Amino acid sequence: MTKRTVQFSIYRYDPDKDERPYMQDISVELEPTDRKLLDALTKLKAKDDTISYRRSCREGVCGSDAMNINGKNGLACLTDIDSLKQPIVLRPLPGLPVIRDLIVDMTQFFKQYHSIKPYLINNDPPPERERLQSPEDREELNGLYECILCACCSTSCPSFWWNPDKFVGPAGLLAAYRFIADTRDQATNERLDNLDDPYRLFRCHTIMNCVDVCPKGLNPTKAIGKIKEMMVKRYV
Amino acid sequence: MVNRIVVGAHYGLKDWIAQRATAVIMAVYSILMALVLLMVQPGDFHTWRGIFAHGFVKFITFLFLVSLFYHAWIGMRDLWMDYIKPTGLRLTLHVLTILALVGYTGWAASILWRL
Secondary structure, three states: OOOEEEEEEEEEOOOOOOOOOEEEEEEEEEOOOOOEHHHHHHHHHHHOOOOOOOOOOOOOOOOOOEEEEOOEEEEHHHOEHHHOOOOEEEEOOOOOOEEEOOEEOOHHHHHHHHHOOOOOOOOOOOOOOOOOOOHHHHHOOOOOOOOOOOOOOHHHOHHHHHOOOOOOHHHHHHHHHHHHOOOOOOOHHHHHHHHOOOOOOOOOOOOOHHHHHOOOOOOHHHHHHHHHHHHHHHHO | OOOOOOOOOOOOHHHHHHHHHHHHHHHHHHHHHHHHHHHHOOOOHHHHHHHHHOHHHHHHHHHHHHHHHHHHHHHHHHHHHHHOOOHHHHHHHHHHHHHHHHHHHHHHHHHHOOO
């Protein structure tokens, strides 16, 4: 591949200077080795160092560089730059307060995550080495534990936009099911009680935006369905 | 009252099941009715009335309408929950919705058994 110039339209907002947000048109020349959107953002930052975004691992593990790319949430470090239509429109994740440019305040998102108690609850004394599980029981945790909490899913969910303070959101519910499904956890009933609420769980109307955007290919809708299934099983 | 976010009403599951059950009832009724209309092909009022003269048709039609109203209640409640934030106003709308739907149920019964 040769050198190429890529056009961007980037959401800019610095609350200290700008009265309101605006879109900045900017282009950048890329080397043949620049393949991901994050590579281009690095070049853009060198060109205009006031452009702000979060990044860390640059390989889809930390979940820092989640943003709205051409209208769809995703990780800049996993998105092929040549697969995107130009000008590439970059906006912060929708529905969360903007701190500056592409950086959003994730407090609400993590509050919901903490509300489902994302840790193993087991009151038995810890065994000498580890708490064992059968391979079949362990299998159930696949597709659940891989979540990196980038917030792509929750911020693409209209139910989370309307009620971010009350609806747990797809990321939180996926994590909730990760512990409900864990045979080593002893708080299943309390976890189900905690979610049995018209807002916390039942705001999900199964529109599957979360599945559509998850950069790790996870399926929160399926996990939510399994939580509901367990509630039905407990109830009838 | 302090302004704190309160959740944990411990309901929702029954409504979720009811919404699905009523949807199934409405779907089955729609298919049945479509088949009946295809077979009978009513061209005038008397044929129409003939269909609804059967006790069974009255029964399943009433079941369909009750399902529709219950389904609508859950949907409307969700709408009020999403868009109406003041508790007093929302409660008033809830009550008005229930009253309207209960009224519709009575009205539907009176229409069906008049036929």
